[in-house]
Amino acid sequence: MNDLSLTAPALTAADGAVEVTDHLELLAVMGRDFASTLDIDATILKALEHIIRHLHAEGGAVFLLEDEGRTLHCTSCVGATDITGLKLNSDQGIVGRSVQENRGEIVRDVAKDPNFNHTVDEKTGFTTRSILCAPMSVKDERIGAIELVNKSGGDGLFSQEDLQILEVLSVSAALAILNARMAEALVEQERVRRELELAAEIQRSLxxxxxxxxxxxxxxxxxxxxxxxxxxxxxxxxxxxxxxxxxxxxxxxxxxxxxxxxxxxxxxxxxxxxxxxxxxxxxxxxxxxxxxxxxxxxxxxxxxxxxxxxxxxxxxxxxxxxxxxxxxxxxxxxxxxxxxxxxxxxxxxxxxxxxxxxxxxxxxxxxxxxxxxxxxxxxxxxxxxxxxxxxxxxxxxxxxxxxxxxxxxxxxxxxxxxxxxxxxxxxxxxxxxxxxAATDAGPAAEEVPDRNGEELLVLEVPARADRLKLVRNAVSETATLCGCDESVARDMVIAVDEACQNVIRHAYGSTGEGSLVLEIRRGDGEIVFFLRDFANTIDVEAVRPRDLDDIRPGGLGTHFMRAVMDEVAFQPPPQGGGNLLKMTKRIA
Amino acid sequence: MNYEVREEHGAVVVALEGDVDLESSPTARKVLLEAVKRKAPVFVDMSRVSYIDSSGVASLVEALQTARKAKTGFALASVSDAARRVLELARLDKVFTIHGSVLDALSQVKS
CATH class of the missing domain: 3.60.40.10 (PPM-type phosphatase domain)
Known part of the structure; x- marks a missing residue:
């Protein structure tokens, strides 16, 4: 008896030992698969196939909790009826009960279980006789469940031992899923971190x-x-x-x-x-x-x-x-x-x-x-x-x-x-x-280095059209004083007159307000004209000679200035604002 | 600037005198455009123009364009040196028909 009684469990253990070795092998295979890939869906499907074969089930499915635990989603399915994509309330059916109570379920005969959800069978024509279901969870974190249906062979019903094996396997699967999710989250975090770095860099550049x-x-x-x-x-x-x-x-x-x-x-x-x-x-x-x-x-x-x-x-x-x-x-x-x-x-x-x-x-x-x-x-x-x-x-x-x-x-x-x-x-x-800065940027209005030579004339007049004749006469007389011949004098009059017009019309906007200051200096072989106004600084780029092939009224003045003078250039804005134009005419 | 408008031999002669500048060019523009509207050939006598600026030239160009649209003649005559220089600078000396004198211009109308 003693022997028997000792032998019996030993025998059972020995019987089981064969089985357990297989289970360990399966665990090892699953563990290796899980460890070697981050494609968790493919690995789960493969594991499910192993489990089904090992426990001689007709089919099985893996359900994962989604929507903050409100829904059970079938993500993998093997067997006669494909229910991949099926979504249940997380408390629905035997799988729901298993997840909610976080314990394995064995329904040897579904016909006798009131929680069995017949709708799938009704839809698919499949006949479920027996169900084995183990929750997947790690510590307190519930992940989902593995469910197997119909044991093939024998009476077609699962045993308590089958459930124990499935429970062990589901823990391994749960760990693998959690690992994969954490890895995915890390990758995502890294991506977001890099994008933030880039955004911060752009922002610093602003x-x-x-x-x-x-x-x-x-x-x-x-x-x-x-x-x-x-x-x-x-x-x-x-x-x-x-x-x-x-x-x-x-x-x-x-x-x-x-x-x-x-x-x-x-x-x-x-x-x-x-x-x-x-x-x-x-x-x-x-x-x-x-x-x-x-x-x-x-x-x-x-x-x-x-x-x-x-x-x-x-x-x-x-x-x-x-x-x-x-x-x-x-x-x-x-x-x-x-x-x-x-x-x-x-x-x-x-x-x-x-x-x-x-x-x-x-x-x-x-x-x-x-x-x-x-x-x-x-x-x-x-x-x-x-x-x-x-x-x-x-x-x-x-x-x-x-x-x-x-x-x-x-x-x-x-x-x-x-x-x-x-x-x-x-x-x-x-x-x-x-x-x-004014010194660095170039000559300030009041002490221009090239304002050397002899001052011939400084004339300040109101920026008005009816004072232009006065300016022209002054330029003409000054040119004559310098010994310029009539045609050169006339050209200088044209350029200065047009420059004054630009000030009156564009800088002051023909308001009749403001004044302009003309300064004429004689240097080495040249006569230099400085024209200063006190209007808002104008956009020098906008002052361009017109295209002469385009015969339209207006816009000619700047062209005249450039055609007549040897140099025409706006100077850096003088202290106190306004604009300063310098025109140079070389004389023999 | 002073001006005089007269009809001679079926043409309109506009004589400008003095400085056609920013101050006076609005007047010159008005006189020239009114002359063009008379549907007769217009000759601008510029012998006594002592100065003309870009705004004065613009008035001449506008009158020429209006005349071309109306298919009436528009020419300059007896252009003073001062005015000719400005027309050359604007490269408009080839755009305008320029007669040596008003008499030359009128004789072409008659023939």
Whole structure:
């Protein structure tokens, strides 16, 4: 008996040993398959085929949980009836029960189980007699289930042992699926990370390049994440003034970054032709509104600095009030007088935003985003405007670059993630820079190196058509004085007269206002004419001689000037604005 | 600038005198276009034009174009040196018919 009793389990074990060896082999094969591929669907199908063969089932299916666990989706199926793609509620059928209760199910005879879902059989004509179902789960994470139908041979019903084997195999499958999913997520994360890097790079390229020392504007931008919803920009206009902005897009993610890129581009593009901040901001608003994303908006301060005079004109669209620091350390805030961009489309295309004018003579203008004032200090408090003012006073002795870096370092300590993007722009009194830049860029109006030689005439007249005869006579007499013959004198009269007409008609727009100054100098073998006006700087590129094959009235004047003179060239905009034209006539 | 418009031998003679410049060219333009509308050949006597600028030349060009559309004659006569230089600069000296004198011009109308 003892022997028997010992032998019996031993026999069973021995019987099972053959089986278990097979099971281990199967596990090893499945494990190898799972490990060698990330194509999880193909591997599961292959594993299912192994399991079906091994457990002598007529068919089987793998169900995966989807829709946050609400649906069971048949992703692989082997056997007489293909139910791949079938979707069940996650509590439906025997597979549903197995998943919900996270335990194996054996229904030796479906006819006796009330949970059996007959609809598939009814649809397919297949007769299900017996079902074996094991949940796939790893720790608490439920993944799905493997279901086998109808044992072939014998009584056609599954045994408890079959269930145990299936349960072991399903754990292996569950692990493999989870691994593959994690690998997929990692690949996706890596892809997103790379795309963010690229986006951040593009975004950095939208910020202006670090200016040379002494340039009156300097800005800092530290994104809280990879990409930023903040921006600032500045660029020198053709007339020497500097257009600048600083803005903050609502939100912080990729959508904010994209709206930032769009708004910054629109500002830069329009800013080159619309140097009045109020009108410019209104136009930017119209453009942003036209294609605005629901609920997103941009707060922005836009302005123009004339570095020669220190005059700043600002428009504030719903942005944190900029601060002007006086030399004595007191601050004045410039409150917003218009709503943010992207909220209200303009009623009238000619609408302008309210402008504020200020003069930077030893004062500094600071524009910043709320990431600065709401930034956390090391003691857990926030910086606030008062804290920012204190820092700016503490570091007022430093050059602007170090000063802003110090301010940012107080908030961006590296010990904590930034709460929001940090952006600060400083606009300083640029008169010293302007004076140096004018010398670097070439002759300033008042002390042109080639204004040597002998001054023959300086004549200032109102820019009006009825004064042109006066100018012509003066040129004619001056030419005669220089010994020019009649034809040369006549040509010089033509060129100067046409140049004056251009000023009256194009620079001043025939308003009858303004004046022009003609200066005639005699140098070595040449007579030089300087014609100066005080109108807005004109687009030199637009002043081109006309095509003479195209015989139409108008546009001839510039051609006459170039035909008659040896050199005709606009000079760099003189200090104090306006235009300066230089024409040279060589004489024998 | 002064001007005189007269009819001679079925033609209209417009005599311009003085400076045809930015100030006076609107007047010159008006006078020339009115002359062209008379549907008779127009001769512009430019012997006493002391100065003409691009705006004056533009008025002449516009009158010529209008005359061509109306298929009436339009020519310049007795062009002063000052005006000829400007027409040359504009390379319009070959575009306009230029007669040596008003008399020459009129004789061509008669023949």
């Amino acid at each position: 910020l202006p390049e670090a200016p040379l020392d002494g340039f009156p504007l300097y800005g800092v931008n530290v994104p809280a994440r990879k990409v930023s919803g903040d921006f600032y920009d500045f660029f020198v206009l053709a007339d020497g003034r500097i257009c600048f902005n600083l803005g903050d897009v609502s939100g912080k993610g990729m959508n904010a970054a994209l709206l930032m890129a769009k708004t910054a581009s629109i500002f830069r593009c329009l800013g080159k032709t619309i140097p009045e901040p109020g009108r410019l901001m209104s136009r930017v608003n119209a453009e942003v509104c036209e294609t605005a994303t629901r609920g997103m908006f941009v707060t922005m301060v836009g302005g123009v600095l004339d570095p020669r005079t220190g005059r700043v004109v600002l428009a504030n669209a719903g942005h944190e009030p900029p601060l002007v620091r006086a030399a004595d350390g007191t601050f004045t805030a410039i409150a917003a007088e218009a709503p943010p961009l992207g909220i209200a489309p303009p009623l009238d295309p000619d609408d302008t935003y309210p402008e504020t004018e200020l003069w930077l003579n030893d004062e500094t203008l600071y524009i910043f985003t709320d990431g600065v004032t709401e930034g956390y200090l090391s003691d857990g408090g926030t910086l606030e405007s008062s804290g920012l003012q204190r820092l700016l006073n503490d570091y007022s002795g430093l050059p602007v670059r170090q000063r802003l870096d110090k301010v940012v370092a107080v908030l961006n300590r590296g010990d904590n993630a930034l709460r929001d993007d940090l952006t600060v722009l400083a606009v300083e009194d640029g008169r010293i820079w302007a004076a140096t």
